[in-house]
Every structure is written in C-alpha cells, then in structure tokens.
Amino acid sequence: MAAEYPALLKPTSRGRRLKADLVVLLAVVATVVALIPLASVFLYIVGQGAGLLRPEFFLEDPPGDLSAAGGGIRNAIAGTLEMTALATLMAVPLGILIAIFDTEVGGRAATGTRFLIDVLAALPSIVVGIFVYSLVVVAQGHFSGFAGSVALAVIMLPLIVVSTEEMLRLIPKPITEGARALGLRRWRTYLSVFIPTALSGIFTGLLLAVSRAVGETAPLLFTALGNNFFTAELSEPMQGMPLLIYRNALNSAYPAARDRAMGAALVLILIVLAFNLLGRWLVARRKPGRGSGR
C-alpha cells in the first residue's frame, strides 16, 4: 500500500512533475479498463438472470431438451453441492496432513511433496480432468459424480496445503515453546494448540478453495459428465452448475437455453462471490496487529 512521504522537497522542474502526473493518469486509465469488463459481466448476468430466479428455478429439473422452455436447475445445484462437499471431505484432511508433514518432518521428503504440490497447483484444470478420467473413470468403467468429486478435490488440495502451511509457519514462537515447556508431545501440540490457533486461517483457505472448485467446468467434463436428471447417487453421472451453463451457453441460439444459462450463471456467481468475499473478509479482519490468534 502507498507509503506516506513527508513533503521534503518540491520536485524542481515542471516537466518532471508533469511526467509523474501523466503516469498516475495512465495507471488510473489502466485500472478503469481492467474493471470495466468486471462491471460489464456482473451487470449483464444480473440484468439477464435476475428475472429468472423464481422458486421453481431452484426446485425443478430442466426439461430433457435444451431448447424447451421451463423447468429449473435443481439437478445442477444438488450435483454441485454434493460433489463440492465430497471433494472438501477428501481434500481438507489430506491437505492439512500434508501441510503438517511438510512443516513437522521437513527434510528432503518434504521438499519432494512441496514440489509435487507446486506441480498440482500448476496443472491446467482440463489436464486434471484427463488425469482423473484415466485413473477413476477408466477403472470404474463409467462416468460418475464420485469421479467429479475426485477431480474437484485435486483442484482444491494444493490451495489448502499452501494456506495451511502458511498458517502453521505464522504460529508465534512463544506458543511453540510454551507447548514444549508443558511437556506436550508433538501430536498433542498440533491437535490442541497449533491447529486450533491456525483454524481461522485454514478455514479461510478452505473458503477460497471452495469458491474456486464450485466454478470449475473443465475437470467435470470427462468425470461427472453431466446429467439431465436429478441424482444423488455418486456412482451415476452427475450434473454440475458449470456444466449446465456450458452446455446451455453453447446452444444459446435457443432463448430457453440462453435463459437457463443466465439464471444458473447468476446463482453460481453469487455462490462464488459469497465464499470468496467471506474468505477475504476473514483474512483482512485478522491482519492488523492481532497476531495469529483467533
């Protein structure tokens, strides 16, 4: 953030001051240019989708035919919630354990896992889809909501590991020493001291990871595949909101498909924003001088 400078000396030449002002102007223009599309996307989706959010939009399944009007996106909302929840259940314990492994065990093995987590974070989401396809879908013999969950978990895992590791690193030394002085064993220290201390930070990382996973389309294409009908069965192909938006958007020549895509996009954006802003707010709240405590 901008530091405040004391006005020590006035810049001497007018030309140089003009140049400095010009740079400010340029920077303002660039920022406005970057924010126009953001505003446009929100206004457009809200404008097109707000009128569509009637109760039946959430409570009914879409008609089998994309071009047919009516129905809702119940199957997609349920599928996204179920797959994201399962992905969270897989990624969170694993992610926290890996972060503990990296900080506690250290050494070359930790460097290795850290490298792998970096690779995982760098994977294009479509490649994650192919990976999980070749590991889960081929082995199972069919597309499934479970495979979709695994793909989302792969997306979430590096985000959770990185945020947890950061939180564990930020634990103040006196707390570590206090635990040691009490004669606590390491596992007790983690369970009753470190994890509770870092909990809000870990939770923040989780929120951001969920906000990312909820909006991902590419990893679901060849894993959950999509489904025109409602299912809660994880062994069956499952619909997700991003998948529904994608398929309907590609057929947006039909007004019904276009409307469905808009309504679903609005719901999705609201969910993503809620998670994202909540996570950011938690980060911002604990930043100024409150230490790393709860």
Added chain:
Amino acid sequence: MAIRIDSAGASGSESNPLGRRRPLNGDVIFKLVAGAAAALTVTLIGLMLLDSVKAAWPAFERFGPDFVTGSRWSPSFTIYGALPFIYGTLLTSAIALLLAVPIALLVALLVTEFLPPRIAQPVAVAVDLLAAVPSVVWGLWGLLVLVPFMRPIERGIAAGPGQFISFLGPPTPGPSYLVAAVIVALMIVPIVAAVSREVFAATPRLQREAVLALGGTRWDVIRRVVLPIGRTGVMAAVLLGLGRAIGETIAVTMVIGNAPRIGPSIFSPGFTLASVIANEFNEATEPLHAEALVGLGVVLLAMAVIVNGAGVAVRRRFERSAERGR
C-alpha cells in the same frame, strides 16, 4: 519414502527430555499418519501421470515427432498433428500477455504507489475479483457480449492495416484467436497484478525516500527504485500469468471458434490445446483419437509445468533477495 518417515519419527522423540523411548508412542503414529497422507498423494499423482502418459503412448509411438510438428489434425483420416493447437495456445497466450501485462503493472503501481491505503484496498480487491469470476461465466459473457463488441473493432483493423498485413486481415467477424486472447487477458490481469503488487510493496522504504529527498517525483521513485529492484519479481508475475494463460480452457473453448487448423490471421477461428481436448474428448470414439487427445494433455501439462516452475523458482529467488536486502 517409508525409511525417511521412520527415521524422522525416531528423531522426533528427542523432544522427550527423559530420553525414554516407548516403542510406539503417539508421535510416531502422528508422523506416520502425516507421512502416509503425503505418500498417498504422491502415489496418486504419480499414478495419474503414468496412466496418462501410458494412455497417450500409442499416439506418440505412431506419429513420433510428427505428433508435435504435424499441422494436420483429422480424426476421419486418423491423422493427428498437434501443431495447430500448439500454435493457438502460444498465439492466444502471447496476445493475452501483451494486453494484460502493461495493464496489470499499471494497476499494481496505482495501488502500491499512488493511492492512499483506504482507497487502494478496495481497488485491489475489485481487481482480484476478476479472478473469482468462473471461467464458464467469462465464456458466456464473451460469447454474447464480447464477440459482438469486438466485431466492429476487428472489421476496422482488417480494413485498415489488415489490407497490407494478412496477419491482421480478414476473415473477420465472430469467434477468433483475438477474442479468446482478450478473455484470457482479463483472467490473468489479477494474477499478474497481485504478484506485482507484493513485489512493489516489498521495495525498501529507505531507497524510496532517498529519491524523494533528492527532489525526485513518485515516477522517479518507480523508475529508479521500484522497477529495477522488482525486476525479477515482475518476471515471476508474468511467468505465473503465462502459466495460467496456457491452461485456460472453458472460456477459450466458447469463443475461439473451434477450427482445427492454423488460422492465417488473428481474426481466424482456431483451437488451443486445452480447448480441443474439452471439445473433442467426449466424442472421441476411435481409440487413437482419444489417445491423441490425452497426448495433447501431456504436451499441455509439460508446457504449463515448465512455465509455472520457472515462475515459482524466479519468485522464490526474488523473495530471498528481498529478505536479504532488508
């Protein structure tokens, strides 16, 4: 792997001041569990990688280097050359960087150098939100808003300089490399801006103030101090943005026009590595077609990991030098 964990578990009991070692105390189990989680992840990722390479192998074997250099992709003739998609990925990423990097750097400078903190914070969050919008929503917007918006611009360029440079010439309207690049640019601006922001904010205060004390303007501070010191950091930001651009899938698939050939102009429809996989994989009934698509995934994976790895390495180097400088 297992040996490491065991030895680490044993050394962990040093924290027991009495030095008494029970054969299986809580700490050993604790480390074993953490180690098992790490080992499980490593194994799974390794398996996925191996499986994918194995699944792609027939295509690599059949076409050899032609798989990467071949410019014809025709499932109906069972010819699979990835060059049009590699070209599409590189072209869209390059244009996206050209558009995004200057904007992102200016945004980062505005936030760290010019705005007072109270205004800077919301501006930074707003720019970050560009990254929170899901890819498929960008695609939807791109398809219905950006494509029509770009049409007159594309026509104008094609009618002007496009008359002499075929790269900027017709065919014009509709989905194209350029529209895809603009969308990707929007998606990487927040990444480049966020990393650059951290980099600029890490500039030592002393050196900034030295320039100001000599009567320099804030632009002098940026030119003489912030940018030179942050050079490696900005490099890392650009590489991380590039890594993201290479892998961007769904939004690109929706606006690039999906044509499996090397388009002569930036206004031609095309395909990227990621978008051709997204578009064709579910319809690939021929085994070799599916194998070739997985092969594209492996190529994409290699590109993304190299670029991102370089980005992470450069970023670490910057962080280390920044720490030393303080």
